[in-house]
Amino acid sequence: MGTTRIEESERQARAWLVHLTSGTATREDGEAFRRWCLSSEQHAEAFARARRMWEDLGPAIAAHTRPERGDHAPQRHRVRMGRRAFVTTAIGASVAAVLLARIDLDRVFRSGGVGRLRTAVGEQRRVDVVPGVTVEMNTATDIALRGTGKAVTGMRLRSGEAVVRIDASRKAGFVVDIGDATVASTPGSAVAVRCIDSESVVTCLDGQALLSLGSTESLVKPAQQVSFDARGIAAAVAVNPDTALAWRNRVLIYDNQPLAQVVADINRYRPGRIVITDRALGDRRVHARFTLDQMADVATLIQDAYGAHATHLPGGWVLLS
Structure with a gap:
């Protein structure tokens, strides 16, 4: 029974990874994913393994698409595979990326x-x-x-x-x-x-x-x-x-607030979404001041300040753990 639950967590983690890297995930998806990660240590661990696979695929894809020495085939005949496509193939046909129609x-x-x-x-x-x-x-x-x-x-x-x-x-x-x-x-x-x-x-x-x-x-x-x-x-x-109301001066000030609350507020000012997948990190108290001009780099600032591990995904999505 335990093995079945582990396999289901692994399947769900892979499905989440495919969807989050599709570029079609919505802000509501981000909140659902955060709840899924925090609902079980098994979920968080399964996604950490899936994420490591994603990160490891970077060098693998580079090697896969690098022409061999002496390979003079015309460029138009070469098939280049993006990392998301590579991930989808590696995970298996049982996990398909679902493209969500977004209402304008x-x-x-x-x-x-x-x-x-x-x-x-x-x-x-x-x-x-x-x-x-x-x-x-x-x-x-x-x-x-x-x-x-x-x-x-x-x-x-x-x-x-x-x-x-x-x-x-x-x-x-x-x-x-x-x-x-x-x-x-x-x-x-x-x-x-x-x-x-x-x-x-x-x-x-x-x-x-x-x-x-x-x-x-x-x-x-x-x-x-x-x-x-x-x-x-x-x-x-x-x-x-x-x-x-510091936002009126294009500034955001946080005084002794949990990082999870800070990130939830910051997400309102930037495209994509920052998602904290580690409960202990989300509970850390924060004293911070950001300008709205820093929103593009705010995930990196948080990563450097709190020693978090960051995984950057398409569409401005960043996973912190």
Whole structure:
């Protein structure tokens, strides 16, 4: 029975390797793969063996494709095999790479047309949604504007994060919906809203905001932050807005956070995905400061700082262990 489980882990590890090196893996696939690795030591060990095979194939492929001395065959007659194709062949026909069709969300949003604001991965944007209301959007943010006719009166933050600033001269307030909650801000206020996965956060910079969820309300004052989810609203905590919202200056600051959380946040700013396959590495506490200009090299910076082993795959995917 034990051998059967080991063989199944090996099969799954090889399948994951093929898919991750296909260049078609999605961010959701990355999260599923991370959970698979951390669910069992057997899984992590099986993937480590598959990954070593991938790394060892580099020199093997170079030798396989290098022409022998005296080989003068025309270049067009030579068949060059990429490492992914070589891996697929080596693993066997039982493991096939499945190409996933990826929906062009930007096209869908454009067809939806009016009232939708969205930033791509790594993009930041400032929008004057109506006179007196400015929205600063961070990376991978999706906002639906709402109102009556052509008059915008508020917005729904579907995912991502943004800062909503209302001029003191504006007569009306502005309401932000996040899930089942609403955040009502008055003229002269500036409020940051965040909705990532199942966690939502409201941070007040200026003025004040009223957070309402069901029958519960919480007044958020300057330099305060309130988190909430389906279970309810947490107590307000004091924060340093310059640190909590450092992304507005194209900087990311992490203070005594688990590396797994840091990497999850960093993944929002870069294409591909960094995946930690070792639980102990993911639990390590991190004090770090990165600029958004460093995102292309951030995996290497983490590797050097924490002595991690990194495997670089196509499409910006990096496995750390």
